[in-house]
Amino acid sequence: xxxxxxxxxxxxxxxxxxxxxxxxxxxxxxxxxxxxxxxxxxxxxxxxxxxxxxxxxxxxxxxxxxxxxxxxxxxxxxxxxxxxxxxxxxxxxxxxxxxxxxxxxxxxxxxxxxxxxxxxxxxxxxxxxxxxxxxxx
Numbered sequence: 001x002x003x004x005x006x007x008x009x010x011x012x013x014x015x016x017x018x019x020x021x022x023x024x025x026x027x028x029x030x031x032x033x034x035x036x037x038x039x040x041x042x043x044x045x046x047x048x049x050x051x052x053x054x055x056x057x058x059x060x061x062x063x064x065x066x067x068x069x070x071x072x073x074x075x076x077x078x079x080x081x082x083x084x085x086x087x088x089x090x091x092x093x094x095x096x097x098x099x100x101x102x103x104x105x106x107x108x109x110x111x112x113x114x115x116x117x118x119x120x121x122x123x124x125x126x127x128x129x130x131x132x133x134x135x136x137x
Contacts, residue, residue: 008020033095033126035122035123036101036122036126038122039122039123040090040101042119043104044085044093045089046108046111046119047082047104048082051082054079057071057075077110078110081111085104085105087100087104088101088104088105092104092126095129095131096130102120105119
């Protein structure tokens with residue numbers, strides 16, 4: 001069940017929320033948490049697959065002699081976005097830090113546009129699956 005006051009998931013038979021102490025008589029039944037899981041897997045796989053062109057770019061830079069100076073930017077951007085996608089995927093799988101999960105799915109748009117858009121949509125739809133901090137009283 002989810003606490004109707006703070007949104008924290010609790011055991012089905014609990015009488016009170018472990019997060020805020022509120023009574024759980026009006027709690028909601030636990031929802032399936034599949035959207036954030038799918039989004040997280042997509043982000044991690046796409047982030048890892050983006051490492052392949054990164055390796056190709058670095059090898060090209062080492063072998064080729066007449067590359068333009070701006071060519072160095074692409075491996076750097078790809079490495080940053082791949083890392084961001086993997087971290088965002090981990091956040092989505094753990095259902096923590098929704099903003100980071102969305103940022104990771106946006107980073108997936110660089111190497112795989114259609115898959116990245118799907119990950120963004122899934123993360124936005126899964127907003128309620130992520131942990132919410134209780135409001136200060």
